[in-house]
Amino acid sequence: MLDVSGLATQPGVRPRIRVLVVAGDNPERIKSEAALAKLAGIAPVPTGSGMTSGRHRINRGGHRQLNAAIYRTVIVRMRFHQPTIDYVARRTAEGKTKREIIRCLKRYVIREVYHLLRPAPRTAPQRVDNYRSVNALMESTIGLFKTELIKPGRPWKGLSQVELATAEWIDWYCHRRLHGEIGHIPPVEYETNYYLATTKPQVTTTI
Structure with missing residues (x-):
């Protein structure tokens, strides 16, 4: 059983509802943070096959509505969340494109969501x-x-x-x-x- 009470503190009503719906429908698939990222289409994908440059692109697979909810969360944070604004400025100075920065931020958000969804520890x-x-x-x-x-x-x-x-x-x-x-x-x-x-x-x- 997934504990989703922590999501109540996250901004945005509709993104929260979308996460709850997907998590409720697929609890057996969310065994790890990587599994949730793959389900949401946020797992990193190499930019090319064979000889790669070490760069990654946005994943076009996974649950598209959940992916869109995470994307909207990222866009709102990029405008109003000061730590995210600082992160965008730092990564831009490092030479990252806006699309690459959004991909990284989506991965950070899905990590937060996973930790909020994890069941509370119980004694044996x-x-x-x-x-x-x-x-x-x-x-x-x-x-x-x-x-x-x-x-x-x-x-x-x-x-x-x-x-x-x-x-x-x-x-x-x-x-x-x-x-x-x-x-x-x-x-x-x-x-x-x-x-x-x-x-x-x-x-x-x-x-």
């Missing part, structure tokens, strides 16, 4: 029980997602409509849907109450 005695409980929770959530959104919304006109509706459903599920298991309140309110009850107040002194 708890591995089976944790897997079963998480798997049951995911199956229940997916079933609820299909019942409340996918089936009533048929027929869907395209993937973009499903992605937008999914983002809206997740926002409603976390912020406004009442859950009986936690006292008929939304998860966000429950989490806020939990931290208010468990966080110790800071002691301040006046000199």
Whole structure:
């Protein structure tokens, strides 16, 4: 079972949804960072056959929609993410072309995604029980997602409509849907109450 909670901190709603869809459909293929890069079409490919110059080109294979999501993430970072802006300036000074720099940045992003997708480590005695409980929770959530959104919304006109509706459903599920298991309140309110009850107040002194 893949842990995708870390993706919530990444910028961009639609790229996150695309990564989640692909990872959910192909968990057995994502055994390593290289496997995820190959699945996304981001694995480096030599520029020529036979005698190579040590340079690589952009891969045209793999899952094109996931590749496009990673590409959009890179383009946004090149404009607004200062570490990425500094990296582009440094690599440009080294003689790299814009296309080569984008290829390198896509590889860095896929590395971040892989580390966010990796399952959390479990101790040996708890591995089976944790897997079963998480798997049951995911199956229940997916079933609820299909019942409340996918089936009533048929027929869907395209993937973009499903992605937008999914983002809206997740926002409603976390912020406004009442859950009986936690006292008929939304998860966000429950989490806020939990931290208010468990966080110790800071002691301040006046000199």
